[in-house]
Amino acid sequence: MIRPLVAADRAAVHDIVARAGNFTDDEIEVAMELVDEWLAEGEDSGYVALVLADDETSKSVKGYVCFGPAPMTEGTFDLYWIAVDPTTRGRGLGRQLVAAAEEEIRSRGGRLLLIETASQESYTATIRFYERSGYDVVSRIRDYYRPGDDKLTFAKNLGS
């Protein structure tokens, strides 16, 4: 099941993000800041966070996704974070989370979904995942994260 992330899920989500293996401490901190804003303010925070779990319990959480409307746009959304428990990879859970995010975004009038990611080698699997999920690279900003590590933006048209 996919359901809104609640306060009891925070530790499980932190654990998944930390064990994902491709996030720095700095990135983990930013990811949890967004989770905390969602928990404190709900959609007024500008973020929505969903978890994928076997049931309502936090110990069954296998992954999460965080997205929100891009400020000053009409109908563009950003997918900020997605992570799946590394022990459950290859079972299509990431794909289910992306599909759930797309459905929620469409229901909020979203027409364009963007995902930013790094070009560095540790993201190779991530990049393939987005391509398989129907996203195209629409922008590359060279040396964005650090010299040699570009920012790629993937996009999918959610048009009706």
Place this chain on the structure above:
Amino acid sequence: MIRPLVAADRAAVHDIVARAGNFTDDEIEVAMELVDEWLAEGEDSGYVALVLADDETSKSVKGYVCFGPAPMTEGTFDLYWIAVDPTTRGRGLGRQLVAAAEEEIRSRGGRLLLIETASQESYTATIRFYERSGYDVVSRIRDYYRPGDDKLTFAKNLGS
């Protein structure tokens, strides 16, 4: 003179942003949110705001610029907002503000400065201004702001 934006300048800056003519109410609100975060927390906010003024008084403020480090990057900065009193255009004040921002960013170890703007017609002068200031378009995300209004990203290498 160019100096840090202080609380007494807030009304003058709001007035300049509102009279600039190319910002929507939504954009004006976002611009002032960043100013308020800078006033409340200083650099801990993640933003720096400078004003161009004839002297220390707020009534002499002619323009402002707001920038900050891009989260999760090493040495990349975003120039978030820049506005000059429309009655003082053509005197190179915008160029002075950009140069001051670049200098401050270099002094903080910045190596890459990015500026995002809209492709719509009301931004034509803005786009020419960035090009004349040595910025290149490095990314265009189609239909980002709304259908037909793309997001352009300008970049300048501040390398030593």
